[in-house]
Amino acid sequence: MNDIRFDIASLRAAYQSGLGIAEVIDAVLARIDAAGDPGIFIHLATKEEILAEAEALGSFDPVAKPLWGIPFAVKDNIDVAGMPTTAACTEYAYTPDKDATVVARLKAAGAFVVGKTNLDQFATGLVGVRTPWPIPRNAIDPKLVPGGSSSGSAVATARGIVSFALGTDTAGSGRIPAGLNSIVGLKPTVGALSTTGVVPACRTLDCVSVFALTVDDAYAVFSVAAAHDAADPYSRAIAVQPLAARPPVLTIGIPEKADLKFFGDASMQAGFEAALKSLETLGARLVEIPFGDFYATADLLYEGAWVAERYAAIRDFFEANEAALHPVTRKIIGGARNLSAADAFRGLYALQAYKARLTPVIASVDLFCMPTAPTHYSVDAVLADPIVTNSRLGTYTNFVNLLDMCG
Template structure:
């Protein structure tokens, strides 16, 4: 894997758009790397190469291909997430089934131009942080072969760390999207709960599960998240939480660090030193470090496996436990079976305590933007974990088990490479909805480490420039009469709005000419890939001006989340579908400006 080749998502998409590399060539390269890496434990099922290349050729022939955010990007999917054409096993052959359609997350990746190449190995039923609890073998750690790969998303993390694919999906209930990221020197993004639909995911703890992202850079991970984020009627736990744009590194950033004596490293002095060095780097970047009390977070973490949430794991496999218990990994069986013994009284008691701990967490974040913690307190070899599977696994969850219980978002970022060749990483944590903040600061920290990405010594790309803007500025996408030079553009200028950029939507929209005065279009979101890319402009307003502007918008116009061609989500104009009966479909024009010019 040479540094001159496009390795990141951004570089691969740029190469495809420029024509210097075709999607078919990228897919062929992926399969060659899989053969060269020669670890059958990474993938549980792998697509036929010729079929993937044929899909890449069909994709390249599409007229809108270059507008797709993930144009021709090869992706691996953890094998507890449904992907059409592959069985879903959850790393248990007796549980295996064949899905009839994609999970929502995979469907959105495909609509953005991604090509799914295979399903990856995991700790069975996503129960574990170690990556050694699977009948399909133990994936090799991409950095140091004697280390555990980390779990439960073991195959997904090693596939990215080894350079087999630039993007993979994991899941994260107790840290499965973060611990393996650290151990393979890659980025692990754990979004806010409900941000990515879990429709088509085999649950671990249904109230806490989320689909996570592994990538080589924070920008790549954020792009993938923005493509998948969005509400879904098929998932009752789904929430409307678009990522929003990344911003410049904020002034006066306040990062929480535990009080003296509260950190736990289990005697690992190199990990302790790695964390201290990371804090120095944050200070050099301009962050203020603020001490907070970590003990309530530890208490929350203990609730995850000592409390009633184990019963959620039991619900998933109770029939299999009853009919074929030997089909379940012995450690997984031991952990999960305990869920059958919990009472309703114990459940409510734990819920009451959790609510109290959530209030404490809220107060903690009242004057802190994010926490910065070690991703894991130490690292273990495969031999060590096999000899002591439960205790060592528990240790790895020291800084991860409380996160979803407290409804936090997280971003695991490489911090350093220790002298013994073990990767060390830190995780940023913040209340749900601050995903864009974590990405905005995490990308700068990762760049400052000057670490190579993954396992092959590939240098980090230069950070992409971000639009300048005020700290409280809010972007808004306009598609019609508010465009530059159009009838209502003066309303934006009167509020001191600034034009940030011109762009297009994802190919998920239709445009209609409404019977209004002055003439205006209405943009309607349709099924992913079933519409067209509509031209738009993005303007920036202060928070106060944004409120004034939105409050004056008349029906049938509405403000919703508009998905852009590059995968970002931004607030913008949409239309209520009830008024479109007599409206003219002008989608073929690709935008209001062209329609007005050609019909004037």
């Protein structure tokens, strides 16, 4: 059964033709074994647990339950009832008695959870190597980092173990690993998906994200999971619209040539240029935009307010268990101890000024097209220089959350 296609449309058609959900579960478990990668999952449900969850769905009904029989994985900073939540830190672990709101909505739509996936500890990183568990292997080239922080979710999806997976995205964690593993990563607007039951990183920026095999699948999952949640003070009632037909001419903003950054990666630059030519062939109008203010906005993420926010999220645990943290995570979050409230406000004021300048720029185009990441790094390169490589990976993602954009 390893030849079963796991995109939602294919699985739904297979169920319609008589495929049994037990066969899909067998395929999931076979693919986990075939991957031979102990770094993908931190916790796996047993076959008996998955079968029990599947049996509780009742008979196939894609109208009442649009995700009936669709297997998914959940990043291990998002609660699944009865499964431990670790945020990739054993000492932090707890077992919730209820699902995170997004998980509950997806289960209600018929999807079932396979397990909890690995991540950069406390969702701090874009590389996927800051974990006490084995590092998940990149699904395309195991010498490359898998990307983070949602490393396990991206790899599980890319390897066809699940149809989709949930991640989180605070600075690019739902997009970088998707790009590095050649799948779709959807980062919604802040508040579109509830973060109730999600271990916070930066609460003002955190988004639950979706990894999927196709754009249609990512949007289908988002459409089911999106809803206002009174329990989440950052939740917003954002109407989910059908995917719109493309207008006759799309105006697409791209970074000015002088502002493009690839850090010497000629193949990435060539790939981006080829993508732009494809857009022009489709009739899009490309508009070069100065990117200096976008990059300056991104730099704020590593300054006072948002480093302090990461510290605030786990302050009590950090102070009581500092030695339990991954060395790089400890260094980054611990740096907040040297910050003052004045530092935080300086960052907030700077962000507001950039928002004021960039709002008309953003409004001047239909959308932006830029690389997901400017270059790819090997695991060895990241371990040798964990800060600079991580920062470079976020070149085109860090400002998106700060400016309240989706991607």
